[in-house]
Amino acid sequence: MNRQDMNAFGQDVYVTRADAAIQFLQQAINWGRKHSFFQYPFVTACCGMEFMATWAPKYDIARFGAEFPRFSPRQADLLFVVGTVNHKLAPYLRRVYDQMCEPKWVISFGACASTGGFYDNYATVQGIDTIIPVDVYIPGCPPRPEAVLDSLLLLQEKVMKERPELSERILGPQQIEEARQHRAMGGQS
Amino acid sequence: MSVKALEKVAKKFASEVIDKHSNAGDDTLIVKRAKIKEILKFCRDDKELKFEFCMDVCGMDYLGYPNQDRFEVVYHLYSVTHNHRLRIRARVPENDPVIDTSVDIWPGTNWFEREVWDMYGVKFKGHPDLRRILMYEEFQGHPLRKDYPVNKRQPLIGPQN
Numbered sequence: 001m002n003r004q005d006m007n008a009f010g011q012d013v014y015v016t017r018a019d020a021a022i023q024f025l026q027q028a029i030n031w032g033r034k035h036s037f038f039q040y041p042f043v044t045a046c047c048g049m050e051f052m053a054t055w056a057p058k059y060d061i062a063r064f065g066a067e068f069p070r071f072s073p074r075q076a077d078l079l080f081v082v083g084t085v086n087h088k089l090a091p092y093l094r095r096v097y098d099q100m101c102e103p104k105w106v107i108s109f110g111a112c113a114s115t116g117g118f119y120d121n122y123a124t125v126q127g128i129d130t131i132i133p134v135d136v137y138i139p140g141c142p143p144r145p146e147a148v149l150d151s152l153l154l155l156q157e158k159v160m161k162e163r164p165e166l167s168e169r170i171l172g173p174q175q176i177e178e179a180r181q182h183r184a185m186g187g188q189s
Numbered sequence: 190m191s192v193k194a195l196e197k198v199a200k201k202f203a204s205e206v207i208d209k210h211s212n213a214g215d216d217t218l219i220v221k222r223a224k225i226k227e228i229l230k231f232c233r234d235d236k237e238l239k240f241e242f243c244m245d246v247c248g249m250d251y252l253g254y255p256n257q258d259r260f261e262v263v264y265h266l267y268s269v270t271h272n273h274r275l276r277i278r279a280r281v282p283e284n285d286p287v288i289d290t291s292v293d294i295w296p297g298t299n300w301f302e303r304e305v306w307d308m309y310g311v312k313f314k315g316h317p318d319l320r321r322i323l324m325y326e327e328f329q330g331h332p333l334r335k336d337y338p339v340n341k342r343q344p345l346i347g348p349q350n
Binding site for chain 1: 323324325328332337339340341342343345
């Protein structure tokens with residue numbers, strides 16, 4: 001593969017100049033997004049204590065730019081589901097998720113949110129991934145703040161690898177495919 | 190200690206009493222369900238008893254106990270005036286799980302009875318608003334019954350584990 005075809009993050013780079021510029025812009029946007037998560041803390045149980053500890057000065061989640069909670073889902077892009085979710089709460093969790101604007105990410109915090117934990121009973125949702133898509137799961141009952149920060153770093157990695165949706169939106173998939181074929185035939189843009 | 194109160198109720202409703210005891214200082218009267226309303230009313234209104242406060246109504250499931258009705262509704266009474274307590278347990282059979290409501294005696298038992306209905310499926314005749322209180326309307330079965338399977342999943346809820 002041509003050196004031009006890969007960027008620094010191991011992603012495909014499209015060959016048109018406009019596309020290359022958009023690609024660069026997308027990288028810049030990803031970089032900005034990953035350092036400024038606006039989180040919505042959906043805290044329902046004891047995991048919240050560890051969550052607060054992660055916020056507090058000793059662990060200081062602000063180092064990663066994710067310290068500012070928005071208590072309106074419309075202003076948030078990172079949903080932290082912290083603690084047990086039971087069946088009665090499930091519709092509201094789904095609603096909060098649906099109200100969040102794209103792009104949005106979800107972190108499932110602790111054993112209960114991820115799998116139901118030891119609440120294998122009639123009242124508890126057996127993992128929030130039965131209701132909404134989840135990006136990162138944090139194991140533990142409750143997880144230590146280090147684990148929470150680790151999950152945040154994982155999510156940042158994921159955000160950085162996000163596909164260049166922006167270029168697709170501006171050029172459209174058709175044009176991107178054409179550019180690919182153009183490149184494959186050895187043409188110059 | 191309210192052995193006196195226990196004896197008084199037991200004497201007044203002698204034909205209704207199945208059993209009584211004062212284990213560990215908890216004075217308990219086990220009665221039939223037919224006249225439960227009269228018994229509770231007597232407990233509230235009698236001058237020596239004065240149980241103004243029904244602290245809790247809960248259910249019991251005695252599944253598999255021989256020679257005994259399956260369900261029980263337990264009333265925990267407290268008298269602010271005399272500072273004494275009494276527990277009244279009313280037996281309710283499985284094939285007809287109905288008992289008279291106590292909402293018109295103590296309005297505060299409204300939600301307790303809804304909870305007993307929700308968890309055990311015991312109906313309260315004359316209750317003004319007998320709906321589920323903890324689970325949602327579409328929930329099937331009564332989860333605190335001993336024969337409710339631990340791993341049972343409800344139809345509206347996601348994949349089966």
